Amino acid sequence: MIRTPVKASKTYEIYTGSGLLDSCGKVMREVSPQSTKLLIISESNVAPLYLDRVKDSAVSEGLEVFTFVFEAGEASKNINTISGMWGVMAKAGFTRTDLVAALGGGVTGDMAGFAAATFLRGINVVQIPTSLLAMVDASVGGKTGIDLPEGKNQVGAFWQPSAVIEDTDCLKTLPDEVFTEGMAEVIKYAYIMDTSLYSLLEEKAFLGIGIRENATLMERIVGMCVADKADVIMSDEFDNGRRQTLNYGHTVGHVIERNSNFTKPHGVCVAKGMGIIIDACEKAGTLASEEASKMRALIKAYGLPVDDDITPEDVVSGAMNDKKKRGNTLSVILVNKIGVSEIKKMTPDEFLKFLKGDGASC
Ligand SMILES: NC(=O)c1ccc[n+]([C@@H]2O[C@H](COP(=O)([O-])OP(=O)(O)OC[C@H]3O[C@@H](n4cnc5c(N)ncnc54)[C@H](O)[C@@H]3O)[C@@H](O)[C@H]2O)c1
Ligand SMILES: [Zn+2]
Incomplete structure (x- = not known):
């Protein structure tokens, strides 16, 4: 325990x-x-x-x-x-x-x-x-x-x-698809703050969601995520700063989820959202292509998608309607190196350029 x-x-x-x-x-x-x-x-x-x-x-x-x-x-x-x-x-x-x-x-x-x-x-x-x-x-x-x-x-x-x-x-x-959805949040912790968790997930990626059969491994993985979340809560209980990094993949994911009228599961949308942000950071040149490929491969290994046919325009207009935005700027969570996240304020126009890969740096 x-x-x-x-x-x-x-x-x-x-x-x-x-x-x-x-x-x-x-x-x-x-x-x-x-x-x-x-x-x-x-x-x-x-x-x-x-x-x-x-x-x-x-x-x-x-x-x-x-x-x-x-x-x-x-x-x-x-x-x-x-x-x-x-x-x-x-x-x-x-x-x-x-x-x-x-x-x-x-x-x-x-x-x-x-x-x-x-x-x-x-x-x-x-x-x-x-x-x-x-x-x-x-x-x-x-x-x-x-x-x-x-x-x-x-x-x-x-x-x-x-x-x-x-x-x-x-x-x-737990039904397979519900377990898979939860893995999107597990991978999220690895990307925003936890290189040890990333290494463990990468090492066991060949098992896919078969990892759930191994009780010791699941205890370890869940324990690592819980420690990460606890760490974030202790530094920002009321969601005014660092807690926002837990929204990695969610700014875009929420829009995909809402646009599907909640028919697409949350974890699937978060995985898609992470994939779209990974692509954008790679296009902006701040995330190395090799790192971006590793990140996409891990999401896929655990049975989740990394893309969606939503347009950048729809992402931006949807994100501007999200209750979590503050003022006229969006707080977009970026990972340019596995284990390190940053909160980047973007105007809708900057966010659109970023998603399209139009030269805005992230
Ligand atoms: N409070 C927070 O910080 C926070 C964070 C993320 C999500 N949420 C909320 O959590 C909800 C989503 O959570 P969820 O994905 O657990 O949804 P859920 O509670 O609906 O559970 C998902 C499905 O799994 C089934 N289930 C749960 N445990 C099971 C088990 N051990 N065996 C068999 N079936 C089981 C449920 O009956 C349900 O069908 C959303 O309402 C979301 O808003 C809250
Ligand atoms: Zn979530």
Whole structure:
């Protein structure tokens, strides 16, 4: 097991390893000793697989357990589902010292985190992520929230968990395409900040997504990503600077995702977005061609695409509508050397020239 400490507005630990579900109750007891009640929030795909184990572990620590299971999928990530969670806690007489646990992918974590952040103005939440994306990204860092018809993640709160318990064995039941999507975020960490992770992923690239069969390897890879994310959070919890580097591949990827009406999966779009930025940096001459080829090859080795037929014009107009832009400039994340990222402010015109390879340096 790997333990990664996080010191942000809350200090907590991330536990990553094989078989951790059976001892999650002990961690909950440790981080929230005054709790008598626990609400486990999960969804229709994950609950039949893992809910009983989490429940048993919590009951054996003397917690009175309530459950809330919603229908799996992003479509559930709305205020009605949250309202259901609040209702269960209110009826059961939860107090400020009681506890919520999120058991599932990023959709579950974001919603359970938000329900915990808002119920009685905030009660403790323990994240128990079961998807690769949720383990390496969504469960760490305290961003919680829901979607509105007008856009994704439009309402939410920063609410750090009291602990994150990542049982990497859960990855075995993840559908192949969902695992593959998560690999886009894993590769992202390698490119923006982690040459050791890059070397490991390159060394194991011949396995492709077969890496998931190797429990020790997965524990190591997830642990490295978690340490990277924790490092970023600790230097910029509220997303005013360095945390933006986690958007590598996302500025372009979000536009592709939205233009497809969310039919193209997030991780696939992020991979495409990274590919498009790699091409642009190569054309600008700031990223060596040999390095760019290695970067594209690694993304492809893990079953992800590196290009898309979106035009540079559509990327720029889409990016200008993104909620994350500040003022009339865009913060574009660039990697000109594996392991090193920079935030580059560009006007829409500069971004267009950059994407077209029209001589703008990056
Ligand atoms: N809070 C953050 O910082 C942050 C960061 C990135 C993404 N997100 C959010 O995370 C969400 C995406 O996360 P996701 O990709 O995990 O989506 P998800 O929660 O919908 O899970 C993806 C799919 O995998 C299934 N699943 C999850 N774990 C499983 C397991 N162990 N076995 C079998 N099936 C399993 C789910 O039922 C679902 O069908 C989005 O809503 C996104 O906005 C949040
Ligand atoms: Zn992402």
